[in-house]
Amino acid sequence: MQVNMLVNGVEVSDDIEPRLLLVHFLRENLRLTGTHWGCDTSNCGTCTVWMDGTPVKSCTVLAAMASGSEIMTVEGLATDGELDPVQQGFIEMHGLQCGFCTPGMMLSARWLLDHNPDPNEEQIREAISGQICRCTGYENIVRAVKWAAAHSQKSDTREEVGA
């Protein structure tokens, strides 16, 4: 079947099997491999992307369901090659180790900051609680999001893609 969507601001269309998961569509058909896959049960959140401005677990969405939607993946976080403050925050505060959960974590963090520019620790922990990181013990992810909050300005493009 035919699907069309706007991925990181670029129109894409493809002929796919109806059962294809969005995570596989992004990773294999579009070769956007920054979106990861870590479980079979929608528990880990390494596959998190934005669909029409809301974080979703792309392993739990059929590519067909995303047709007509706007998708943002980690590859769309930077603007004109300039890192989003969330990305910079993860670097500055050592919010990642193996990097596998990181794209999903950053996308949730960006969504949180767009809706709550100055979150407290509890709100940050709540916002990433649907995602698992096996390396960092979350402490430095929380610090990274705080760093980003202190250095954030919403970019125009993201407002268009986002809610």
Added chain:
Amino acid sequence: MTDVKDKPDGVGFGRVIRKEDARFVRGKGSYIDDIVLPGMLHGAVLRSPYAHAKIISIDTSVAEKHPKVKAVITGALLETLNLAWIPSLSHDVIAVLATDKVRYQGQEVAFVIAEDRYSARDALELIEVDYEVLPAVVDAKRALDPGMVVIRDDIENKKDNYIFDWGSGDEAATEAVFEKADVIVEQDMLYPRVHPAPMETCGAIADMDPISGKLTIYCTTQAPHAHRTLYALVAGLPEHKLRVYSPDIGGGFGNKVGIYPGYVLSVVGSIITKRPVKWVEDRSENLMSTSFARDYHMKGKIASTRDGKILGLRVDVLADHGAFNNTAQPTKFPAGFFHVFSGSYDMEAAYCSVKGVYTNKAPGGVAYACSFRVTEAVYAVERMVDRLALELDMDPADLRMKNLLRPEQFPYTSPTGWEYDSGEYPRALQLAMDIAGYEDLRKEQAEKRANGELMGIGLSFFTETVGAGPKKHMDILGLGMADGCEVRVHPTGKAVVRLSVQTQGQGHETTFAQIVSEVTGIPVADVEVIHGDTDNTPFGLGTYGSRSTPVSGAAAAVASKRIVEKARLIASAMLECSPDDLEWTTGRWQVKGDPSAGKTIAEIALAAHANLELPEGVEGHLDASCVYDPPNLTFPFGAYICVVDVDPGTGKVKVRRFIAVDDCGPRINPMIVEGQVHGGLADGVGMALMESIPFDEDGNCLGGSFMDYLLPTSLECPSWETGETVTPSPHHPLGLKGVGESATVGSPPAVVNAVLDALKPFGVKHADMPLTPAQVWRAMQGRPMRTDLAIQ
């Protein structure tokens, strides 16, 4: 020479952001499943639904007719290649694909290779396997009962499920201590089966070039060189035609040390199809079939005087090794380093025994940040010390303080023969207590108790045993555990360092650059780290057991020191003076008494490549290498304090605070060390409170997905409070000890001790991990359950 003070910015040890992050935050890491090769096929494994069953027949004919299927491999085919069984690292064999029987749920039965991922999975459904189900051995405690079904009837004359008996220490002396002791406390405890569960599962791509005969294996391996040699030894593949390439790895924690059937199947698949074959397991496959950790049933016995001087310790272990003895560990001992179980305490005698048995469960045993059973050892001694404190009605902190090894006892020879390198234990414990505000916490607890609230404070003090290791303790199938490192300074003064070890998130691209920088003065930014590719790195046995810094880090330091020494000779030729007249400042040799006359390492590097007349015996270029054979293990240590609140209505545990003081010697990059400690503490909370893989009476694995095998999220973890002391190791050229596993080893007993401390008003003396609400609730009713069995 390398005692450099006042280093300029960007040189050497200290907080530096990581080089690898630039690609990861952009989603540009390259993990195994991100790699696509031209013409690549996809493999999928058919697994056994039963824990124990005879295979009557396997019919693959329908699957083979699937239009997208290229090949179906069964055990019968592997037998013709002599690859149905391969040796384990523990004097046993494992089945690549089952031929006679399946011996655990999730065991590999057939392998389908198809054009795409989904079709390979579809074709699995088309394979018909006829099984004759056998009774399963689920309870390790009953594995040796007379008449019990024999799991390993593939072994000639095997009539039971026994694997080994092993002991360490002086049993007679230990018993003599128990004879004279005022106080003896005994406690049974289980360190249940847990799984490393890295966020990225295991996988491989095998690519056999049919013309050159060169086989490239891209693989999630923590030990690429060890894998290459094992493929050569086991499959008879010529080692010079084998390249193992470890890309970015999404977490390892020991899960990616061993060689799994899926890797071998990708190789066979590529040889058969003459195309690259990718295999990446899904999460259930990862949890159900790849290396688990622990599964130790321990009987502890501790002796002391009435005033709390510990005299002796004995631990007898029943070890559940699953269906194959496949602990991927390099020690010469079947229980790894379990015999460091006397821990951080001064005592007269200690003895441990370990009995290994087969059960119908997945094999493995040491994976998950454990330093080869040090995790179990630390848990045993730290629980026993707390049990003793309870018996003596003594504060557990006082009891520990009274018995910790004192600084003047180092180097210390333990009752089982380990030589601990260095330590200032009481200082670390005091620091943790100061950070925690220990006295105030105890006061608060007393007030809460008076109100019926359940607050607990738990301590643990651990001594780690890492840096595997000296030849007397270990090897892998006869290979010693020395690691190589090569440092090359290019003509413009920029350096490349090649490592034998492989990062899975530890940040080697940054920390090894810092080691080279620390010694040579070349800025960290100017040092490139190359690793993970056996064609481009020196031989060594890989990253696990916190061995990278102690072994490979030492190799990097020594190679760097050789560079500096060579640079001195070249500088002396450039400056036309004697090498003895030169002194080293960061990155520069200068004439003593005339600092204006000197040559930087970059100037020297250029000269070394140019037409300067070099001193006799000095070759051109500025390279050095080192193969580091560690003289001893290193012994990082730490003091941990956990504070919990338990809901008396539900049994739910909330970790309110966790204080971790770690001593891993000098810190290459404090930011990275702290990050590793945080991660290990989360592991500890997970194991102590949540992670569980029980089995039902038929051997069904009940921890086979993230719905059942619960990992801690941001909400279960508190904001970690860390502290440090620094006691350099005399056995490492830079005094470094390694830290990767410390917190995973040290934290579980602190959490458990805290929960049991909270439950003290109920008279609870012990309950096994994981301390789920159900388990805590049952403990409060006086009947904690066994956590390894789903049916009580």
